Amino acid sequence: MLAQIVLFDGFDPLDVIAPFEVLSAGSDAVGGALEVRLVGVDAVGPVTSGTGGLQLQATHVLAPTAPGFVVVPGASGPVEADPDLVDTVPVLLARVGTTGLPGKIEQAFGAPDTLVATVCGGSLALAMAGLLEGRHAVTHRLGNDVLAATGVHVVDARVVDDGDLVTSGGVTSGLDLALHLLDRRFGPRVAHAVEQLFEYERRGTVWRPVGREPLAV
Structure with missing residues (x-):
């Protein structure tokens, strides 16, 4: 089983490293049953993040239909539009749509x-x-407002589990996301062992579209 974390130009380093470390520790806890990879969309080699020119190495090309997880990070850089700054976060995220990643994610969903x-x-x-x-x-x-404008039902939760799609909020939520993935695939004892190793407790409730609708409180 593979955990493939995608690298693209301008990626946020912590969005990548937090899940990478948690999932790698989870792999150790299950005897190597999960292989964790940093992958490029179409090629291997160094990929430059949006933080200080930091580069990480894509060791494999994304295999979208391989059993396991495909993890897509966000981007880092300036948020506000500035005529002197081309690579703002919105521009970097929009640019992902011009790569081969959307087509491969469609394959992953299938x-x-x-x-x-x-x-x-x-x-x-x-x-x-x-x-x-x-x-x-x-x-x-x-x-989140922009996300809602694309037709997504936005849920204000740390981690949102929508079946074959699991999303998480701000940068440090990559820790919670990866722990939830371990819990979901290998069970709570494995996730708990990694929590203890990292001395980190998951934050918030993982929201899922199941159960009773709550009344207004």
């Missing part, structure tokens, strides 16, 4: 044993590419 997950602006990148209309999802609080 695969029976593949789950698509996003951290922070990753859901916004997929939504702007037309992939999440009608789904339940969340992104960074600064982008």
Whole structure:
């Protein structure tokens, strides 16, 4: 089983590293049954983040239908539009839609044993590419209005589990996302063991579209 974390130009480093470390520790806890990879959309090699020119190495090309997880991070950089700054976060996320990633994510959604997950602006990148209309999802609080405008049912939760799509909020929510993925695939004892290793307790309730509708309180 693979956990593939996608790298694209301008990615946010913590969106990548937090899930990478948590899922790698989870792999150790299950005897290597989960292989964690940093992947490029179409090619291997160094990919430059949006933070200080930091680069990470894509060691494989994304295999969208492989059983496991495909994790899409958000972008980092200036948020507000500035004529002197080309690579703002909204521009970087919109640019993802011009790559081969949307087509591969469509393939992932069509695969029976593949789950698509996003951290922070990753859901916004997929939504702007037309992939999440009608789904339940969340992104960074600064982008939830834009996410809603794409036809997504925005849920103000740390992690939103909508079946084959699991999204999470701001940058540090990648920790909670990855722990939930471990819990969902391998069970709570594995997730708890990784929580203890990292000395981190998951924040918030994972929202799912099940159960009774709550009354207004």
